[in-house]
Amino acid sequence: MALILSIETATKVCSVAVHQKGILLGMNEIHLDNVHSQKIMGLISSLLGQLNIEVEKLDAVAVSSGPGSYTGLRIGVSVAKGLAYALNIPLIDIPSLDALASQVIPFCEKNEHVIPMIDARRMEVYAIVANSDGVIVEKASPVILEGNSFISYLENGLVYFLGDGAEKAKEVLKHQNARFLSKFNSSNALGGLAYQKFVDSDFEDLAYFEPNYLKEFRVLSSKKNPFLS
Incomplete structure (x- = not known):
């Protein structure tokens, strides 16, 4: 059943x-x-x-x-x-991020991307990048937001940001292709x-299963200025 x-x-x-x-x-x-x-x-x-x-x-x-x-x-x-x-x-x-992205992916068109974000305090978020086919092109990672974050996707088409981390992303990502959705x-x-x-019988072992915390953070390098990191 x-x-x-x-x-x-x-x-x-x-x-x-x-x-x-x-x-x-x-x-x-x-x-x-x-x-x-x-x-x-x-x-x-x-x-x-x-x-x-x-x-x-x-x-x-x-x-x-x-x-x-x-x-x-x-x-x-x-x-x-x-x-x-x-x-x-x-x-x-x-x-968590895959489930969040699944709310939007079915409505995306070609060359569009979905970036679900979970707030990780200050200007840090946990994020993935998914394309319109639902393929995860960037796996879950901690990201410190800056003005040029995700610029390669934004310059290629519309990008949908969602989740509670998208609220802080809206403060720094001003690109015309950025769309911020109220989905959590x-x-x-x-x-x-x-x-x-x-x-598919894809189940977890109760004895060993633990949450995925992703505690370490990285800064996305700017795609425009090679001297920024």
Whole structure:
């Protein structure tokens, strides 16, 4: 039946959803800082009750695995692993930035790119770059934003920035091809990706699975001035 519970806690959004074969059945989420540990189990219980689904009927648990908030990721992954272990069902890892990008990629045209960003404090973000076909052309990495960040993509076509990190990017990226979208991490975005992994039996080992924190940072070199780094 592929009934999958999805958990998203990588940012200040505390979000849970249930999908069946990738189709959303219901979702509960709260957009507040520092409430994940107090609210997540209640959100799950409430959602399953609203959908009249017994927890034992779940076929898998999917979790947003990072990068993102250290505390948020620890809470989400711990809950997901605990449920998967208790119910003897698979655990599915969905990278937080991949899920965020999936909200926009289906609407992109050729030569356009999607750059989802998660706030990492100050002018730092976690980001990936995806093309219109959904191919990740730059893997998840920490980036310190500057005026010429992602300039090679911006000069090639429209670039869609989204996520809570895009708000600070808007302050420094003034290129005419930059588009800033009000879309944020949500458990709703995990469902389709999780279902494909479920079909492929692409599961995680509960004993060894940990979130992806991406703690080290790099500065993107300017593509215009070789003396800037």
